Amino acid sequence: MISVVGAAIVRHGCVLAARRSYPAAEAGRWEFPGGKVDPGESPEGALVREIAEELGCVVRVESWLTGAVRGRDRGRALELRVALCTLADGEPSGKEHDALRWLTPEQLDDVDWLEPDRPFLAELCEVLLDGEKLPGGNVGGAVRIGATVRRPTGPWTPAVHALLGHLAETGLPAVPRVHGIDGRGREVLDYLPGAVLDVNAEVLTDARLAALGSWLRALHTAASGFDHPGPWRFFGVDAPSLITHNDVAPYNVAFDGDEVAGVFDWDLAGPSDPVCDLGHTAWTAIPLFRPLPDEDAARRLRIFADSYGTDPLTVLDAVRPRVQLAIDGIREAVRRGDEGMRNLAAQGEPERTERALAGFLARRDGIAGFLR
Template sequence: MTTDETPLTGGNVNAGVVRVGDTVRRPAGPWTPAVHALLAHLHAVGFPGAPRPLGIDAQGREILTFAPGRAAWPERFALLAPERRLARVGRLIRELHDAAASFTPPPDARWRRVLPPYGDEQIVHHDLAPWNLVLPEDGAVDGGGWAFIDWDGAGPGTRLGDLAYAAHGFLPLTPDPAFGHPDRVAAGRLRVLADAYGLDEPERRALVPLLTARTRAMHDFLRDRSAVGEEPWATLWREGHGEIWRRDAGYTEEREALWRAALLD
């Protein structure tokens, strides 16, 4: 068995994350036992889109199965633009939420709370986004190999809150010209995501304001964590990530009528 460690890069909070053979080693925290219980449950009920926990190594790091493939962000993000791939994301999120609904957290569970949970309907991921989605190398829609990673932020929340956050990154909901699509394209993608997830009419109405709320919550989180010098959030704030989230929240709020029409008409 190999013991060579290969640092894994990408994302914003990957310090100390390495690959060892077919496993990933990550710094553990007080939340790790609860997260491992969640991941073990997902594996037990047959959800394939998450790593499996393998315990703690001699250095006190958590051990997870390695998800082969490449992250959808940034270089492979374009693979998600076609409707079939975006629909696969919506179905995968629904499958995840359904699988996690039967999970009962340990009585002493501790969670790493980042964003406001907007309720405690069940345990959710809280960071479903292209930077935490692994695709198979060929980007195929059918078959396996699609998996969400980085579960440290999992905890109590709501399905709609989790889906609203995911919509920001996967559509994406941003005026950034680098993505090069008009508002109507984002609206159409929102409909694809909601249809694939299987939202009913009341849920579609409730989702619209959450699109803004979840985006603004990220700005507020970075601002507040930066104010007390907490890393890596302080660095992200200095690099302008807070302004990006603030801008995207304004963009999303100004177009709520468009999102509502796309979801309900």
């Protein structure tokens, strides 16, 4: 029996499909690239060799999809198996195919697959729907699939989508578009490329800090004309004056150079006020949760406040109530069974934030002294 292997090369939650140009009976149809296993060769070794020859790149075999397809070729019995692979080096090029496409799980049926490959599509679809886990964020559960991000939904999702639609109409940059709900009930949003800060090891440059303040001002201006009854995930401000993001922090922002390229994780959007929003961003982006020297903290706070167009002391005074709101809100959400907030609790919240807030309050007057 002839052993044949195919490669389902997966990247960013998409699989590579290759269109055959020959023989005539198969030209124009799509397949998993691969080929025959030579005598004495392992299936994994054959797959690496075949992909290097056909696509000019190196793959790593991760695992094998379930089952095999048996058939005949010129009177000889053959068996096809398909492996999940990742790219180890190089970029695929169509040396032996006339077209290549990266397909999302929803696009698997958009191409005319060769019959032997079709039995593997259902299992492959589930693998692709797992997506690629994304960095950034603070609650978890977001994955990338192609040019989209998939995130868990909740009762607040319709209101958040209405807000995103409104902001898109205003022309506010760096806001993801909504593309509906996927087969696992997750929201589908634009993937916003850019550099996301490692908040455990880095701080925003002065230029990025200023850009974030300017973007936050633009958000508040754009959101001032929007209203929605909810339900919302975020509550707690006594007299809300607008609906805003409520978690504009470095872990939720992607930068292109010094400019804000994307702001994500809108699930905490809801009724609030501008000063409350400023307090949270200052806490996370100055960052005031860290024991920066008072003079440096004051200097960065002034950069942020000036770029927004407000007084830095006003922002400083907003920090304590906003952080306390987060502490109380996490505890209440965990009590209600909110899965995202349970993820935070597993990371040591809100106790970690309580300790950081105590440290900030001990430094607060020193920072204020440099601002006066």
